[in-house]
Amino acid sequence: MEFCFQYIDSIMIIKVKRQKPATALMARILTLLLACWMLFPQSIYAEIYSYVDKNGVMHFTNTPTANKYSSTKYRYIGNEFSRLRYMRISKPFTRINCNAYDDIIRKACNLHGIKYELIKAIIHAESSFNPNAVSPAGACGLMQLMPDNIEKFNVNDPFDPHENIMAGTKFFRQLLDRYDSDLKLTLAAYNAGPGAVDQYRGIPPYPETEDYVSRVLHYYNNYKN
Numbered sequence: 001m002e003f004c005f006q007y008i009d010s011i012m013i014i015k016v017k018r019q020k021p022a023t024a025l026m027a028r029i030l031t032l033l034l035a036c037w038m039l040f041p042q043s044i045y046a047e048i049y050s051y052v053d054k055n056g057v058m059h060f061t062n063t064p065t066a067n068k069y070s071s072t073k074y075r076y077i078g079n080e081f082s083r084l085r086y087m088r089i090s091k092p093f094t095r096i097n098c099n100a101y102d103d104i105i106r107k108a109c110n111l112h113g114i115k116y117e118l119i120k121a122i123i124h125a126e127s128s129f130n131p132n133a134v135s136p137a138g139a140c141g142l143m144q145l146m147p148d149n150i151e152k153f154n155v156n157d158p159f160d161p162h163e164n165i166m167a168g169t170k171f172f173r174q175l176l177d178r179y180d181s182d183l184k185l186t187l188a189a190y191n192a193g194p195g196a197v198d199q200y201r202g203i204p205p206y207p208e209t210e211d212y213v214s215r216v217l218h219y220y221n222n223y224k225n
Helices: 021-039 081-088 102-112 116-127 147-152 161-178 183-192 194-200 207-224
Strands: 002-008 011-017 049-052 058-061
Touching: 102 116, 102 161, 116 161, 116 183, 116 207, 147 161, 161 183, 183 194, 183 207
Parallel strands: none
Antiparallel strands: 002 011, 002 058, 049 058
16 A cells, blocks of 8 residues: 655645555555644654655655565655654754764765855755755755755665765755856755756745745854854
């Protein structure tokens, strides 16, 4: 049995794929379980796994058997639905440990020639240091890697802090080179995509992107000082 969660205009759509007629009752039970989980995320526990495909659709299953997605790409999420809800409604993740990933950040920055405080500021703005963050668009992990970049940089587990930060920093380095080290344009491209920056020949007039660039620069200055 598999559940597919898809966001349309910020509304979560749940699709249940029944593999056998005999699973109809189980489908109803698990649907009720998931509904209760969203309302009382700390009170229910189950063996549930997730996978985000290239279209940004989240798949949830209690039987991560080998299939076209490969069982190795599934992540055990346990009671992390509360974190998913937290990120979906765009509230800050309150239990911040902003120093937990410093060693990985420094390693990635030294490798790609980027200032440590800058990548840390990006992580702060992207996920509030929550390694399990998932956006409505399907972006995953600390640096909110989109499915196409997860594939592009051969990331096996986007929720793994080391893999996520290494890939995100490498992507940011490529954007810096593309925009001749113009930090504001690079940040805008990381948020809205390089296509949008190229189209508008500057920071796209999107409130979310304008706010994102401002917040990252604010965090960057704070970490530098």
